[in-house]
Amino acid sequence: MTKKLTTNEIGTLWTQNLQAGMSIQVLKYFLETVEDENIKEIIDQAFQVSNDVYEQTQHYLEAGDLPIPVGFTEDDVNLEAPKLFSDALLLQFVENMGKAGLLAYSVSLSSSVTQEVRSFYSNILIDTTKFFNSAVTTSISKGIFTSSPQIEIEKEVEFVKGKKYLSPFHKRSLNAVEMTHLFENIKSNAVGELLCTGFAQTTNSKKVQTFMIKGRDTSQKHIKLFTQQFNESNIHPPMGSSAYVTQSTIAPFTNKLIVFLISVLTSTGQGNYSTASSASLRYDLVLLYQKLAIETGLYAKDGLDLMIKNQWLEEPPQAVNRTKLFDLIKE
Structure with missing residues (x-):
């Protein structure tokens, strides 16, 4: 190179x-x-x-x-x-x-x-x-x-005629863009929930188990909130049932790996929520994503704290600290 x-x-x-x-x-x-x-x-x-x-x-x-x-x-x-x-x-x-x-x-x-x-x-x-x-x-x-919902779409192009379209108080039906993000976030949280469940039952660390259980519960909560948005529009997203966790209690991975993995998935989830918030045209959805992004960020911090405490977190490459170099100069 x-x-x-x-x-x-x-x-x-x-x-x-x-x-x-x-x-x-x-x-x-x-x-x-x-x-x-x-x-x-x-x-x-x-x-x-x-x-x-x-x-x-x-x-x-x-x-x-x-x-x-x-x-x-x-x-x-x-x-x-x-x-x-x-x-x-x-x-x-x-x-x-x-x-x-x-x-x-x-x-x-x-x-x-x-x-x-x-x-x-x-x-x-x-x-x-x-x-x-x-x-x-x-x-x-x-x-x-697990496929996204199929709905009947109005045939004619329409333009937004007022701020009522955005209002959280007069909830209109979800549009296709909003449904896309809600559904994809349900799918990703469903995977996260099951991974956390499996890791919680196989780890040998109580603190890591607590972290995983919190992740499972957070994913379940978010799935429920997103599903509720579909239900209010009389749309029922299909959910898969063939994905599951066995009864094994023998850990396939180290605590370092599973905490890092869940932290990566959590960071990806934060990004997904930010994208969904920007794409949504109903203020209640925007506020929901922002609220859940904060909750997800706090959970991500728990993971970082756990990695730092156990010295699992590596520092990315960084610029030379010139202040330290200056301090080496003696009179």
């Missing part, structure tokens, strides 16, 4: 190296416990993409003489642990992973300057798109895909 990496590139490459290292260990366990061969193929695709991201980001960081995250290793996963999640939940997790990857790699591509780095992100976006589409297609073919 001939060009020095920019600050944006350093930040995204470092972050994605850390997250890809975590994903590799998670997907290794999924490959060991999945029973459906078609779903196993999708998980393997996701594993290959994560492995490529890990190797390439490490290459660029090393070429730039930059610190490599300690991250996660085979010591953070117990491949002999019994099956904890149903195959349907594994597939939903990979689908969510694909969505998050498409967003993250798009942002990274748009903020990169170096030709090699832009080519890398462009190729990873293609590979991520492939396994995401495969996940959705497989889920539909097996009848376990």
Whole structure:
């Protein structure tokens, strides 16, 4: 690599190296416990993409003489642990992973300057798109895909005639954009709820268990609030029932990994709420998302505090502290 990496590139490459290292260990366990061969193929695709991201980001960081995250290793996963999640939940997790990857790699591509780095992100976006589409297609073919509601749409184009359209006091029916965000947030919270449930019953730490139970309860609360919005418009979103947690109490992952994983998902949820708030045209929905974003942010802080206390949180690359350098100068 001939060009020095920019600050944006350093930040995204470092972050994605850390997250890809975590994903590799998670997907290794999924490959060991999945029973459906078609779903196993999708998980393997996701594993290959994560492995490529890990190797390439490490290459660029090393070429730039930059610190490599300690991250996660085979010591953070117990491949002999019994099956904890149903195959349907594994597939939903990979689908969510694909969505998050498409967003993250798009942002990274748009903020990169170096030709090699832009080519890398462009190729990873293609590979991520492939396994995401495969996940959705497989889920539909097996009848376990949770689809958004189907509604009758008015045929004529209309323009907003007054502020009543935005009013929280005269609630109109949800529009298609608002339903999209409500439904997607229900789906992501449903996955989060089950992951937290599984991690709560397998961790050996009371504090980590308390953190996971709080995450489960928060997800349940948010699902209920979002579903209520559909019910008030006489729309009932379909919900999947094939995703579940087994009765295993043997931990497949270390506490460090599961707290980090849930923290990453929580940060993604905060971003989803901000996007939904901006896209919604009913003030009550805007206020709901802002309120839940604050609640999610406080939960994310609990995770950060837990990681800091246990010295699990790595510092991203940062600028040289020149004040310290100045202090080294003696009279």
